[in-house]
Amino acid sequence: MKNNTETKKLMLGNEAIARGLYEAGCRFVSSYPGTPSTEISEYAAKYDEIYAEWAPNEKVALEAALGAAVAGGRSFCAMKHVGLNVAADPLFITAYTGINAGMVITVADDPGMHSSQNEQDSRRYAAAAKLPMLEPCDSGEALSFTKTAYELSEKYDVPFLIRMTTRVAHSQSLVPVSSREEVPVRDYEKNAPKYVMMPGYARPKHKVAEDRLKALAELADNENSGLNKIISGSDEIGVIASGIAFDYAIEALGDKASYLKLGMIHPMPEKLIRKFASSVKRLIVIEELDDIYETYVKSLGIKCEGKSIFPRTGEFSHALVKKLILGEENETLSVSEQLPGRPPVLCPGCPHRGLFYTLKKLKLTVLGDIGCYTLGAVAPLSAMDTTFCMGASVSSIHGFTKIRPEAAKNTVAVIGDSTFMHSGITGLVNITYNKGISTVMILDNSITGMTGHQQNPCTGFTLKNEPVTGILPEKICEAAGISKEHIRIADPGDPAALEKVIKEELACDEPSVIIARRPCMLLKKVVKDSVCVIESDKCKNCRMCMKIGCPCICISKTTGTPVIDTTLCTGCGLCEKMCKFDAISTHKKA
Amino acid sequence: MTKNIMIVGVGGQGSLLASRIIGNAALAAGYDVKVSEVHGMAQRGGSVVTYVRYGDKVESPVICEGEADVVLSFEILEAARWISYLRKGGRLITSTQEINPMPVIAGTCEYPAKLEEKLRALGIDLTAVDAVKLAEEAGSSKAANVVLIGCLAKSCDFSKEELYDAMKACVPSKLLGINEKAFKLGHES
Numbered sequence: 074m075k076n077n078t079e080t081k082k083l084m085l086g087n088e089a090i091a092r093g094l095y096e097a098g099c100r101f102v103s104s105y106p107g108t109p110s111t112e113i114s115e116y117a118a119k120y121d122e123i124y125a126e127w128a129p130n131e132k133v134a135l136e137a138a139l140g141a142a143v144a145g146g147r148s149f150c151a152m153k154h155v156g157l158n159v160a161a162d163p164l165f166i167t168a169y170t171g172i173n174a175g176m177v178i179t180v181a182d183d184p185g186m187h188s189s190q191n192e193q194d195s196r197r198y199a200a201a202a203k204l205p206m207l208e209p210c211d212s213g214e215a216l217s218f219t220k221t222a223y224e225l226s227e228k229y230d231v232p233f234l235i236r237m238t239t240r241v242a243h244s245q246s247l248v249p250v251s252s253r254e255e256v257p258v259r260d261y262e263k264n265a266p267k268y269v270m271m272p273g274y275a276r277p278k279h280k281v282a283e284d285r286l287k288a289l290a291e292l293a294d295n296e297n298s299g300l301n302k303i304i305s306g307s308d309e310i311g312v313i314a315s316g317i318a319f320d321y322a323i324e325a326l327g328d329k330a331s332y333l334k335l336g337m338i339h340p341m342p343e344k345l346i347r348k349f350a351s352s353v354k355r356l357i358v359i360e361e362l363d364d365i366y367e368t369y370v371k372s373l374g375i376k377c378e379g380k381s382i383f384p385r386t387g388e389f390s391h392a393l394v395k396k397l398i399l400g401e402e403n404e405t406l407s408v409s410e411q412l413p414g415r416p417p418v419l420c421p422g423c424p425h426r427g428l429f430y431t432l433k434k435l436k437l438t439v440l441g442d443i444g445c446y447t448l449g450a451v452a453p454l455s456a457m458d459t460t461f462c463m464g465a466s467v468s469s470i471h472g473f474t475k476i477r478p479e480a481a482k483n484t485v486a487v488i489g490d491s492t493f494m495h496s497g498i499t500g501l502v503n504i505t506y507n508k509g510i511s512t513v514m515i516l517d518n519s520i521t522g523m524t525g526h527q528q529n530p531c532t533g534f535t536l537k538n539e540p541v542t543g544i545l546p547e548k549i550c551e552a553a554g555i556s557k558e559h560i561r562i563a564d565p566g567d568p569a570a571l572e573k574v575i576k577e578e579l580a581c582d583e584p585s586v587i588i589a590r591r592p593c594m595l596l597k598k599v600v601k602d603s604v605c606v607i608e609s610d611k612c613k614n615c616r617m618c619m620k621i622g623c624p625c626i627c628i629s630k631t632t633g634t635p636v637i638d639t640t641l642c643t644g645c646g647l648c649e650k651m652c653k654f655d656a657i658s659t660h661k662k663a
Numbered sequence: 664m665t666k667n668i669m670i671v672g673v674g675g676q677g678s679l680l681a682s683r684i685i686g687n688a689a690l691a692a693g694y695d696v697k698v699s700e701v702h703g704m705a706q707r708g709g710s711v712v713t714y715v716r717y718g719d720k721v722e723s724p725v726i727c728e729g730e731a732d733v734v735l736s737f738e739i740l741e742a743a744r745w746i747s748y749l750r751k752g753g754r755l756i757t758s759t760q761e762i763n764p765m766p767v768i769a770g771t772c773e774y775p776a777k778l779e780e781k782l783r784a785l786g787i788d789l790t791a792v793d794a795v796k797l798a799e800e801a802g803s804s805k806a807a808n809v810v811l812i813g814c815l816a817k818s819c820d821f822s823k824e825e826l827y828d829a830m831k832a833c834v835p836s837k838l839l840g841i842n843e844k845a846f847k848l849g850h851e852s
Contacts, residue, residue: 403729
């Protein structure tokens with residue numbers, strides 16, 4: 074049976090949430106970019122009716138959205154899983170204060186770590202923070218759950234969490250769309266016992282939070298709510314699953330199983346689970362990452378299988394479910410030899426390339442951070458020692474050099490402009506306030522790059538592309554206590570000059586900041602009208618040009634010497650600077 | 664019966680556009696559709712995989728090994744890398760373009776030789792096309808993805824017209840001329 078395509082659009086899960094915000098009368102969005110959540114706020118910003126902003130970090134974003142909700146406007150905040158770690162402080166308090174107008178918070182997990190530093194299971198936050206959590210299984214539910222979340226948020230006076238994972242966020246499926254509900258701004262009334270969380274007021278709010286969870290648990294048990302549902306098939310196998318794991322399960326097992334599909338994943342529906350468990354012969358929980366549902370089911374004294382079958386790591390698929398439950402696997406073809414991997418690398422013309430080559434040449438220890446520049450760790454540059462989390466480069470170099478003071482002469486922290494604004498400033502204050510002597514490098518490429526090019530406080534534009542005065546990192550460094558003569562601006566496109574500045578600042582016994590400033594090559598404003606060419610008669614095949622790991626330069630199969638792919642080359646000229654034989658020159662494109 | 668088209672290539676080659684064209688063709692033809700994309704790091708020249716699934720009701724948005732009815736590849740090493748996803752009797756359409764990955768550039772391994780021959784030796788339905796050359800004939804090497812869509816249009820569930828219309832709806836109007844030519848050249852190859 075074919076669908077009526079007039080009422081449905083093919084939409085990314087993230088786009089569908091933004092559409093849900095629009096249709097639910099949301100007025101305020103504040104977020105920080107983070108794969109796989111970024112597109113939600115980008116799509117929301119396209120609606121004139123929604124005010125949408127990039128905040129410097131997720132804690133600020135969530136607090137801004139909380140302020141908006143308390144003021145009486147429906148608000149929203151989105152982040153990736155590790156971003157919720159940053160926003161955890163305000164998150165936890167909202168179960169106590171409640172809100173005024175509805176508030177929805179989306180957290181996007183990344184099982185399989187397609188682009189993250191861990192695969193934490195953010196479902197745990199719901200229980201820890203005593204907040205309700207919904208999990209959609211496709212774009213259609215992403216939209217409808219968003220709208221339902223606002224109604225319920227206002228009814229139960231609590232923010233609702235919506236949990237996404239990469240495959241739901243970044244898959245497109247069909248979504249019915251409708252019009253926007255105009256929701257007026259609610260009145261704001263002073264209510265200190267509700268909002269001022271000092272102990273005298275906060276103690277009774279804990280009980281409010283616990284009682285609310287009981288009421289929400291009744292909602293979870295209500296099959297008419299449209300959130301949790303039992304889908305009947307064979308009673309041989311009963312599957313409990315939510316989100317993408319449900320999609321994989323039903324694709325693999327079809328009517329060979331019955332399903333308790335969870336849409337509200339906290340609180341859990343005790344009565345529904347008991348009812349479902351007693352109707353099937355073999356109960357299996359299919360959940361990626363942690364054994365949260367399995368542990369809950371077992372706590373009810375109900376027998377079930379979960380992690381005895383399925384892994385705790387990585388993402389699943391319907392093939393995995395078929396293999397582990399039915400023992401079925403497809404025959405597959407393969408080419409017999411080992412194939413070279415194809416990891417992501419710095420783009421042709423990237424300003425970070427010259428910088429990391431210089432750090433490697435100087436044999437420095439590099440405490441890195443999160444961004445495109447994390448790719449400085451990839452061979453042949455291989456110029457990074459650590460990457461923990463946002464802002465950790467600046468904080469950790471201080472601890473590192475307190476234990477190893479001699480390391481201050483050959484260790485740098487490397488952080489991007491957006492990451493610095495996110496959580497590097499406080500680390501820098503720690504260095505100056507606590508008498509550190511570290512050298513910090515801020516890689517200012519005028520954009521938040523890795524997440525797909527977003528504006529940030531340094532770029533001079535807002536999420537809605539409105540011009541605003543850009544904040545200069547060098548002014549922040551001065552205000553944070555770095556002396557003016559040790560705040561240096563250098564061009565990573567001129568490695569010789571950059572090297573000189575790095576050596577000078579490492580040698581001194583004061584904290585320094587070097588701002589390596591050159592825009593991202595992918596930005597439209599960067600002129601890309603040249604290419605570099607290797608003149609074969611001058612080339613000595615020394616392969617110095619290849620040490621920078623530029624994807625445009627490879628060894629020609631015919632000559633055995635380096636050659637530049639002019640369709641990829643952006644004419645940055647770094648290779649030209651590497652060549653000691655003047656064999657490389659830069660030319661304007663024809 | 665759900666059909667599976669898998670698109671593989673190198674970040675920046677335009678596989679997202681190709682998946683949108685096929686997805687839109689499936690939508691216009693009245694099917695339920697799910698398309699799975701890879702964002703973020705993919706632009707940085709990494710291996711990129713996109714899945715398009717269509718049928719009466721599609722549940723999982725991913726394609727697993729041995730399930731792809733068609734693998735459409737923009738680069739031949741990627742075709743070899745993902746060949747296990749092709750089902751028995753499935754069709755591989757690949758550009759003959761070779762893009763060196765960083766381990767080859769860094770000198771730690773070699774780009775495999777004779778990949779087209781090795782793939783043919785597997786006894787699969789293989790169409791190899793110099794998509795970049797045809798795209799340059801059409802006016803831009805960046806249109807190689809549309810050349811491959813034109814090639815796909817020779818035999819798939821969608822008519823040439825359905826894929827062509829979907830392509831027109833997805834490309835910017837100022838680039839329509841080049842893309843129309845690229846589609847035609849792919850279809851005639």
